[in-house]
Amino acid sequence: MLRTIPLNDNWMFTKNNDTSHVYEIMQEGQFVTLPHTWNQSDGQGGSEPYFRGQCWYQRKLNISSEDATKRFYLEIGAAGNIGNVYINGNLAGESRCGYAMFRVALTPFLQAGDNLISIMVDNSYHNEVLPLMADFTFYGGLYREVKLLVTDDIHFELMDNGQNGVYLSQQRIGPHSFELTVNGKVRNESSTVQTGEIQIQLRDHDGKTILEASSELTFKDETPFLIRHEVIDPILWDGIEQPYLYSVTVSVIIEGQARDSRNIAIGFRTIEATTDRGLLLNDKPIKLNGVCRHQDFGGIGNAITKAHMDEDMELILEVGANSIRLAHYQHDDYFYSLCDRYGLLVWAEIPYISIPSTKDPENHNAVEQLERLIKQAYNHCSIYCWGVQNEITIAVETEQTHKNIQKLVALAKELDPYRLTVQANINGVADDSIINRYTDLVGYNLYYGWYYGEIKDLNERFDAFHSASLNIPLILSEYGVDTNPRFHTYSPKVQDYTEEYQLLFHHNAIEAINARSFVQGGYVWNMFDFGSANRREGGETGKNMKGLVTIDRKLKKDAFYLYKAYWSKIPFVHLAGRRFVNRHEELNDIVVLSNLNDIRVYVNQVLFAEINSSDAMKVVKDVPLTKGVNSVRVEGTDDQGTVYMDEIQLHYVTEIDQSYILVKEEQTKHVVNWFEKFDLSEAEDIQLIDGYYSTFDTIEDFYRNEAAKSVFLKYFGQFTNSPIFEMTMGVMSIEKMSQLTFYNIPPELLAVINKELNVIPK
Incomplete structure (x- = not known):
């Protein structure tokens, strides 16, 4: 054994x-x-x-x-x-x-x-x-x-890039029946051929044996096995409502003795993606109330233990999520098991992200990573889709890019024909792009109101996509804003990093998702702040702060409770703005986040407002504060008469607390609009001539020709002193640069550059 x-x-x-x-x-x-x-x-x-x-x-x-x-x-x-x-x-x-x-x-x-x-x-x-x-x-x-x-010499295969050499599949074959398939390989490392059998036992949650089956085999060097059996009327794994798990014991039996054995959990369920009813779990529509998660922890990095993973799961369950995108790579097998146990639907994916390899155009490494992910996580019933790419067109989109995505989809279907495939596209991918038809589901990472556009633009983009791609199931695969809970304001706006702006942003996103049945759901970016070593923004270094919870898991931002109010069935009330203690205006709008309808708000122990509303975010307007310390208390009552309470202290002060405002490095107009030193007054598009350089060539192509390189450096020399520039040279073109807000390239500049490049022969 x-x-x-x-x-x-x-x-x-x-x-x-x-x-x-x-x-x-x-x-x-x-x-x-x-x-x-x-x-x-x-x-x-x-x-x-x-x-x-x-x-x-x-x-x-x-x-x-x-x-x-x-x-x-x-x-x-x-x-x-x-x-x-x-x-x-x-x-x-x-x-x-x-x-x-x-x-x-x-x-x-x-x-x-x-x-x-x-x-x-x-x-x-x-x-x-x-x-x-x-x-x-x-x-x-x-x-x-x-x-x-x-x-021992005879054992289940351990070297097939999988977890344990045994793969469990389940699919519905009738109104009340499923087919259980058990397959794998047995390795015989001895010089003697042995005869015996593979035995399987299916047990329910209480340990009662539901079925037994076996297959006689002769075990040589490598012996594949396959057993199929019908399971009548199983209790379904039904997400967070009923994550019912059976167990399958698979054994190699020789001369009546078990030489090797595996015990694997399995859930019986069906998944279907539609554009009229959304995602169907066991034929019932389920809106994906999802969060994304990275695998690191404050002060510990990614060397996390089971205790850290348990803590993450507790917080994810508290917020009321029913799904999780485990980004942007394979996570610890233990965490997939937690998702099985607690009923969270999982989007699992590989790190084919941002830019492809220029030395490995055939994408061998992505293929190997996908094979390992699928084989190692295959037996987790919580996984409903395999993610094959994330924003891989951010720098380049060529015929090879499309071939690589199609190759990964084909591999996923070959290794696992029972699950859906998915991809996450950057906002610049056109709504009607052929790339959207490669996978069963399509995700878009959309940051309207943070990196570009306005918060309200998300609604318009959803409708535009559905109009252009009526039959493609859509997921909002990422959305969020960086938030430092030290910063606060009465007037939230883009890039202020305040809790108040995060609350407005996510409230709009939730409403936009819920209003559209063709949107399968969304995944908040991110459940937790996470390490990003090269970041320097929002008053912090080395962190992406888009989380609902801080990287050390010690502080839940107000947006956490907004989602809890929408998603969780556990009654609660929460007063937002508790860290915005020092208030410099007499009249304040107080935000109550709760999944209870009957709400009472007390100011300095006096009843100020009574609310009866099913809205998750309830705003009490013009709450007066007196000089000094003020108490604001909220009470919510459920249908059984149980009262839930939250209270905060607010200080009415005479001056703005400057510690609530992010002091940004001063950016002069010359830095922001760096292109103004060039004459764009006579810019006009030209007919590009094949065989000559243009803004569609990669930076690496420019560097192979001194004249073309000189033109590039003339316009973009100030951007070349960074490690990211070196990494992207082989795939990034000026056209792609123009689609990224970081470079702030006006369309007129492209015409001017093309006029200079398109006279240089290749």
């Missing part, structure tokens, strides 16, 4: 990149316990520069003479982003999928007694290893658990 031995203690770690660590015991370093990352501080805005490079982990493994006949495998939860495993100086295996589990067969390299395990982990930039560029920290380290697997 398979034995699993934790191997998380007594690792020596060093940033000293010396190849002698392959075969020699390290003389310097620090002892660490896994999970571990070396970017827990600098990856979240710490004082040290963000470090990306090659580091080493090392420990000894003692094999007793009694165990020398066993088969040993090392299971590494993840190594970000590249991991090479050496045993006694020999390269035993490697991974270039920084978010996936991988295994290494140890037996060929082991000896009785002490053995040296050395692991090189590298999170530096490699053009052929995804992700290449993204708005989150690429943490380095062995940031998930490591285990030693010990097996």
